[in-house]
Amino acid sequence: MSFPASNGPCALTIGNFDGVHLGHQAILARVRDAAAARELSPAVMTFEPHPKEYFAHLRGQPELAPARIYTLRDRLAAIRACGIRQISLQRFNAHLAAMPAEAFVTDLLADSLQARWLLVGRDFRFGHQRRGNIELLRELGPQHGIEVEVMEDVTDPAGLRISSSDIRQALAEGNLDNAKAHLGRAWTISGHVLHGRKLGRTLGFPTMNIRPPARCAARAGVYIVRIHGLDDAPFAGVANLGMRPTVDQSRRMVLEVHALTEPDPLLARDPAFSKARLQAYGKLVRIEFLQLLRDELRFSDLDSLTAAIQNDVRLAYDYFSRHGL
Template sequence: MTKMPSDFAAQSAILRLTSDLSGAEPLPAHLRGSVVAIGNFDGVHRGHQAVLKKTLELAKMRQCPAVVLTFEPHPRSFFNPEQPVDRLTDAQEKAAILGLLGFDVVVEQAFDASFSGLSAQEFIDQILIERLGASEVITGVDFHFGTKRQGNPAFLQQAGERHGFGVTLIEPFTDEGGAIVSSSRIREDLAEGDVVAAAALLGYHYTLASVVIKGRQLGRTLGFPTANMALPLQTGLKHGIYAVRFRRADGTLYDGVASFGRRPTVDSDGSALLETFVFDFSGDLYGEFCSVSFFAYLRGEEKFDSLDALMVQMHRDEAEARAILSGVQSLSQLDSYLTFPDVAADAD
């Protein structure tokens, strides 16, 4: 089994292309001629993984680098900044997952006014040929590019024939029920608190990551100290209590129970916060970049009549979460890397 680096985010090979298209350097010579997967890949879900798997297979067969070209910010957030997309994976987490899957480089193209103004042919010339020197491009059959989405798969294939690079188009990936796997479906599941259904589409357990910040420290006085994380306002996960696994920056994993919401018993007017009671841990996590993976929805937020009543329920939540987490199984090798302690221990 492949061992997971203790700080897998830092180990991912990330090459960020400048948004100054006229002055950016091309990929270094040893990375040119690569097989390139193109897409937003938000969530790196099972549908994305079909595109990525084909890319890795071709790169291995041809003994050349495997590269991902992705875009930051998400194009929908660029065009509609007042309603940014609820990202399933931020740039760092996405790059980390792509690194774990086996990619040599993640090329993160700035999606800004200059880039969005490129014509479809300019995208071919400046990005695929001059910058990347791609020998093969892998993408979904619904891929569009260039200003006003003027470039489509047929245009890409014709350009490949003219310029000497191959094009492989992947049909939409469907789940066991025949429905297309998409980031939108996953967001809908998360909005209902159905993290089990979301995990089935992702191929791993949904994960949120952020820096641990200081809170009011009320949990400490109640015997339930929590690691608190502020999340983007657009985070669409249903408010409630969840059984989770908590990963420290060094890769160490702990079981826990997390509350995501506005804490109606103690702080009804507060902004949404992710608070994780980490089982069997004592120490200082402030300032540490950690992640929380969601395994089960336990209950919704409630406003209790007293702190004593809240504490009684918290003990019940802890017992239920421990029972659930003691019996969970990995969904995939990627899920094992991210959320299962035996693999983390092997990496040490």
């Protein structure tokens, strides 16, 4: 499907864009500039699920699917934030996987999307069994009024290619600084606040539950975070991203976020803020990850879990007292 509907001839690039990192941003900037110079709409074609995820499930090896940096919502929002006005979100399924390379160019790029300028990477492959390549694009493109441009890899200051794989590795290691250096911004998760079991409230640390990306790339653990979307200004917070092994045996990853109050949640509560937090259900919030405090642990009892959370909150307060909100 298209998101939004096609709005005329476009300058197009194609990719998965998981993370929309600095390399992706350079590609999207080139599309935006080419579109402006040619009076075209800047456009992106992307896929859901990732083609590698589709084929991993097809082979019965879902564990080989790439972990996700972003939810679909966050990926599309980041693409739009780069000045892209037309997003063609293609469901990667058996039909698309079997599409001949020639039909991919003729039916999808030329007829459906009205591409008039196309930017791809040097290793770009497309169509059934990845038979389409740059040479085929340069052969077929002009026949359909498509100008083809090939972009070299975007590299970091050390000359290394910026890749989603490197960001996944950084997140898996809990190295948020490295992930931020490649993303060009802090890593975030956005989502609507969901109702949970409300166990945190009984422990004295009420949390907001948000659904993380499927097969989330990040390390399970406790993080210092900023919370955006509850009010005009962000709130400080501490979050647990993981499977809650002490209280939940489902092995389903969840993100639980506790907002910090002043002067200290262990000593006093802010009634106005508590009311605002109770009204958070259904709100779309964005959680900005700042620092990994510790790995997620299984505790022997709820008292031990509560003591660990108290220490996490103390460390979070120390962090914001030094760095500010």
